Amino acid sequence: MARSWQSVKKIIPFAAILFALSLSLLPEFAHAAEGVTGIPAVTFTQDENGNGEYTVTIQILAIMTAFTFIPAILMLMTSFTRIIIVFAILRQALGLQQTPSNQMLIGLALFLTFFIMSPVLDEVNASALQPYLAEEMAPLDALNTAIVPFKEFMIGQVRETDLDLFVRIAGKQGEFAEPIDVPLNILMPAFVTSELKTAFQIGFLIFIPFLIIDLIIASILMAMGMMMLSPIIISLPFKIMMFVLVDGWALVMGSLASSFGV
Secondary structure: OHHHHHHHHHHHHHHHHHHHHHHOOHHHHHHHHOOOOOOOOOOEEEOOOOOEEEOHHHHHHHHHHHHOOHHHHHHHHOOHHHHHHHHHHHHHHHOOOOOOOHHHHHHHHHHHHHHHHHHHHHHHHHHHHHHHHOOOOOHHHHHHHHHHHHHHHHHHHOOHHHHHHHHHHOOOOOOOOOHHHOOHHHHHHHHHHHHHHHHHHHHHHHHHHHHHHHHHHHHHHHHOOOOOOOHHHHHHHHHHHHHHHOOHHHHHHHHHHHHOOO
């Protein structure tokens, strides 16, 4: 619980930074309201070395646009996909249709993702975000630096066969000396494919004990001649009782975290 709270606290500075950046636009809008025709849409400043930056207004616009890609980034570059699929299979194995609810499962998967990804977020914060906020790094350089920890995490989880498959589909065999050199447009689908396979493997192992209970209950009902009574109704409380007795939620979440090397 304490470590999960620490993971949540690491997200707060990112939200505060984005909020502070949005507040920086308020004086410009207030100035425009006093009679100025408008703020410049694009202003490009170039230094003596030929490097340049756009105005804060355009940077904020880029940040707000990037927000639309957050769901895709969450699913394609983090542990979220494996976790939510395992939770969904677990709920189906228990025979529960709406409990826990989708919102509960997504929230639990989200915070478990923050817990697992906290080392990556720490590295991104130290190597890219803080230098950028201190104006020691250009935005594009900060973005390229921030991508590296995510690529290292994805490479640590992707199967070599899946990576080779998408490299071959892209027609770039032999062009990459190291896996870290593989671009994101190839690495992301390979990573998601590996995550789907791993999630279904874990879900299969979770399903087996509940399936055995269903078979036992169905056999007993058949032997007693109770053909019209649904085995699912009888087996449900036994599956819930077994899951609670073995501390199933802790086992599942612990196994998911350990599968990522946490």
